[in-house]
Amino acid sequence: MSKKTLVISEIFPPRHGGSGRWFYELYRRLPRDIYTIIAGSANRDKEFDDANINALRIQRLDLYSPSWGIRSITGLRFYWRTFRALSKIIREQRIEALHCGRCLPEGFIGWLLHLRHGIPYLCFVHGEDIQTAMESRELSFLIHRVFRSSAVLICNSENTASILTREWSVNRGQLRVLHPGMDGERFVPAPPDGDFQRSQGWQDRRVALTVGRLQKRKGHDMLIKALALLTPTHPDLLYAIIGDGDERRALEKLVQEYGLEEHVQFLGEVDDNQLVAYYQQCTLFALPNRADGNDIEGFGMVLAEAQACGRPVLAGDSGGTRETLLDGVTGVVCDCTAPEPLAAALQNLLGDPQCLLSMGQKARAHVLDKLDWQAHTLRASELFAEAGT
Template sequence: MKKTLIITLEFPPQVGGIATYVEQQAIHLDLTKTIILAPKNIQAKEWDKQQKYKIYRKKFFWFLWPRWFRLLWQVFWLCRKEKIEMILVHHVLPVGYIAVIMKKLKKIPFIVFSHGTDIVYATRSKHKIRLLKKVIQKSEKVFFNSQSLRNRFLRVIPELESKTDIIYPCPDKDFLIAPDKNDLDLLRAKLALEGKKVMLTVSRIDEGKGVTHITRLLPDILKKEPNLVWVLIGDGPKRSLIIKEIQKHNLQNVVRYLGSIPHDQLKNYYYLADIFVLLCHPDEGREEGLGLVFLESAACGIPAVAGRSGGVEEAVVHTQTGLVVDVYQQMTVVSAITELLANNDYRQKLGIHAQERIKANFNWTNQLSKLDEFLNLSEINNQIDLKF
């Protein structure tokens, strides 16, 4: 495999779909020829020591214009030090523009990966659209995390369709393996979930994720399903609002708000749940790219109730692996959640189909095969089991 530098603005131990995507991409490449360049993180020292590939943590931006010039110098230095042959950039601007400069200076080809919000911001002005177009033209390829996001890009720059493709995010294969029963029993007891129906949400608590919608609908859901507990995992700018809503509706005994949980600890919470609920919705031009959490819940055999937004319908197939709803049709949402909770057979059927779909379509072996022509992945010496 070509020696490859991955540049990303988000990386573990930071929690989130993009950080997880980049991490999973890295561990499924040749670990001896994969280098990560990520922002400084005071919590990353111990995490980085446990990884089998090199990680450089740098401060990306400075106060002078252009703010990304510091990152350009760091990339230039790293490419020379590590003898980099290929660059993978996550986020089109400004990281993609730095890759354009590196290609001109050192003839190093690059591939772009887009996750959603970067395309939204890169299409908000004519100047940024020109930069976006230049980045994609100079790249070997741009991979989107969903067909929905790819379509959004092509509505702006249709002439570059041949440059585009899709690499879906995939859940860690460990999600397919049920946890130890004793571990689940201990966690169930800790959260006081015995005999309860469990609704799980894992999400950044922000606009567009619909967490506030769930909070406001919960009293109506409880009228039909009084034995329900809502387990909420995540953090974000709307955290204080959610806590106020919970207190306002006297839901403290119903909601288990756990804050942010490290990604490698999430699996047990999925397996405690009866259903997964995330009511995504468009927000100021932003839409859900795909939603890795939907795929993770599916891998655990948990059906989802999902808000219709962006690429969500590629992650959740309506009436086959879950239910897709319009979050603004409130009573329809309440009915979808309560009927799925009440119908054990239907819920289990959807969960089985969801897990089978993950096994068949969402694994890194299949998805990363699209990089073979650029990275020579066939040279990897079975250092990691890539199969489910």
Template sequence: MRCLLVTLEYPPFYGGVANYYGHLVQAWPPEDEIVVIDNKEGQLLAPRGKWPWRRSFATLWRTLRQSHFDFLLVGQILPLGTVVWLLSFILPIKYGVFLHGMDWGEAAARPRKMWLAKRILGRSALVIAVNSYTAELIKRAQPSVSGRVVIVNPGIDNVSPPFIAPEYLASLRQRYNLDNCSILLTVGRVVERKGVDKVLEAMSQLLPYYPKLRYIIVGDGPYLKICKELAVDLGLNEAVIFITDADDNEKAAWYQLADIFVMASRSKGSDFEGFGIVYLEANQAGKPVIAGQSGGVRDAVVDGETGLMVDPQSSEAIAQAVRRLLDDESLRRRLGETGQARLSQFLWSRQARLLRDKIKEVL
């Protein structure tokens, strides 16, 4: 079987969507073939002029006329889904459309885009939702495609955490004066909906009772300056550490050093947490997580089993969850161990085979 993935976002393009497609292709079953067309060389979007996606039409028309593919995978419902939908009236192609969450939310916010999105899905053979929350939104909006919806979550490469030298872990503790401290950790892009501000507010409530608690934020982003200013306003200077230049090895080290991982993501309009691969990375290190009730997070975190789900708008709820975990070492250990044991269902090799098998069912 030969599949063609067409996507605007693909490595080395940075971001969660590009990372998702890159890993999916890398883990694709070797007995089948998957070919990728992306926009690195401007093959899909014209740099100027009306309807920039017109170049996608030309590229795909030429590709499909020259080579045989059994199935097309569409990385973005708009605009690429429009192109494939139009081509499906001319060429005998079967296709599936990926939906991550925000893409569906943006389409749903505008009647014209929603009209078009429904027609694209209506002619599709598969609708591939990256999380169960998006799957439910699609089924409610377009019940006729419910039987074609399949959930393919993001994944991880290994169940076990990467090896980090004990000397390196000790050096990080020494560099940031963390001996005998409890460590609360957030890893990710610092944008408003990730909830770093609410965790900072929770820290101001916790410090009088846990003076050796430290909050490490690993990441950069447009909300970083505001969060730094908030930390100063709350008097958290010594208790909060921002790290903006950590490489993958250092990020892995912080997961191992942390006692609790927290990302209290919240929804902001049509933008919500699509999944939260960082929750799995924390579980991979055997750590419990605190997560905000937003979008697809419930696929990554099982409340009371692998972590604690909280109201992301409430700093009091976040503080209460942190306090509960700090006071109960056995609960921390149980949540972390259960989370790590659950990781096998998120291996990329499993996710790729799941999608491959669904495609074969509709061919």
């Protein structure tokens, strides 16, 4: 019998983020009376929650803190405030298990609640969260507490599982790999749409699309530099960027430096319905990710979504993105730490339209077989039951 469970995740729609979308798609397919989502506050969250009231039980808390450590007053106040609020919910709703969206802060909160209430918890691990924490002895100390008492650790990729065993000395028997899924009924191929392409300035252009926060590890800068190598002989190339973040100003400056204003679009955030159309109408999808110090791409859900829309994909050879595609069959994996190999990979792909078409067709078949939400939800349910959570 399933246990009444709190799912704690600061990142959750309508806030953008791959992990939040993963949890939304997964838990809305599980029994509503079993799972209560404790989600972080976000702009227009009430509108979102009202629209999903029949699928999800969502309660909002302020789960943001500028400090996740416990050596600062800010961090201590955050954990104490959140611990008290969740303890009240646990008592009122007779909660029997916890699912924590990340190691920090959610996993540490889960550990505290486990100590106080004696209920089991599991923790999702995404790769980039544990890598960045390695730079801090304090945060590493907290994460080791989380790992030690978690019923299981659910890793989003084999690469993340390898990091845990190799660099954190976690027993492999405590780990389970669950790749994020995608909705094959929503992300579907579509024929060329002239009206959409004209509205975006995409007509008669070959468009490379990237979706994600503007962070160094995503590699937008390298693709812009690669574009500078290609546009003299490929003047129709256009790079469309969906997302926002700390790197936007630096990327805009880079575009100006290379004189690529006619070849790069910054589209900002778009809603989910618009996003599908962008996937469908681009020529290929690129996530030219690389490691930025200890910051890596754990999996890359956007690569799965693009493939579901019948788009060939290009990914960097860092982190877990390789696990989303079949290299040479549904897309390519390449070195994205410099513009030259990235430019060469793009030129090879764009120079063979028949190969692009074949890759796109095989891409959809691949993700439907491996990453569709139906199979993903069944696997997740089995893992939760096995872990006693």
